[in-house]
Amino acid sequence: MTKPSETTPSASISAPIAPSPIHLRLDTPDATTDLAQQLAHQLNPGDCLLLEGPIGAGKTHFARSLIQSLMVQAEDVPSPTFTLVQTYDVAQGELWHADLYRLSALEEIEELGLFEAFDEAICLIEWPDRLAELTPAHALHLQLALDPAEEECRHLTLSWRDAKWQDRMDVIANDKS
Numbered sequence: 001m002t003k004p005s006e007t008t009p010s011a012s013i014s015a016p017i018a019p020s021p022i023h024l025r026l027d028t029p030d031a032t033t034d035l036a037q038q039l040a041h042q043l044n045p046g047d048c049l050l051l052e053g054p055i056g057a058g059k060t061h062f063a064r065s066l067i068q069s070l071m072v073q074a075e076d077v078p079s080p081t082f083t084l085v086q087t088y089d090v091a092q093g094e095l096w097h098a099d100l101y102r103l104s105a106l107e108e109i110e111e112l113g114l115f116e117a118f119d120e121a122i123c124l125i126e127w128p129d130r131l132a133e134l135t136p137a138h139a140l141h142l143q144l145a146l147d148p149a150e151e152e153c154r155h156l157t158l159s160w161r162d163a164k165w166q167d168r169m170d171v172i173a174n175d176k177s
Ligand SMILES: Nc1ncnc2c1ncn2[C@@H]1O[C@H](COP(=O)(O)OP(=O)(O)O)[C@@H](O)[C@H]1O
Pocket: 026, 027, 028, 029, 030, 031, 032, 053, 054, 055, 056, 057, 058, 059, 060, 061, 062, 126, 151, 152, 153, 154
């Protein structure tokens, strides 16, 4: 795991994706759950997490763990594979969990009300590549990759442009180092 470099210039919303992303090795599904729980409690309305990675990478596992840790009363968290969006009420306000794999047109984003949600709710978006040029610039990117050898291991890269993530990611990087 690498920590953000001390010499990295402070990120701004117009800067390219942070030059020093954080790399984490998640050895088991529980390790992914722990990280999701840690991140969950740093989130505020208007925060958007983009969950990238192939089928089976653990995007839904991460989102489910995060959502369940914010729920006041335990509820099922189904994958939004077919509904595209599932919404939840959590202590911080509304939380949207979207899976855009089956998105057929960009107009659907607007119809779903996702634009407003990007600014007003906590959003967890699977298959965010479907957003193309509509990708929110203030989002945190989480790229999950499978390990070629170990079935239960995942590699996570966290990257961002918006400086609002820097302190929160420093907490995560310091905690895992
Ligand atoms: N380290 C890990 N982190 C997350 N999931 C893992 C890990 N190791 C194994 N898995 C398993 O991989 C599967 C991921 O499925 P899912 O979260 O639905 O993937 P995706 O939404 O990316 O298609 C789950 O069955 C989960 O238990």
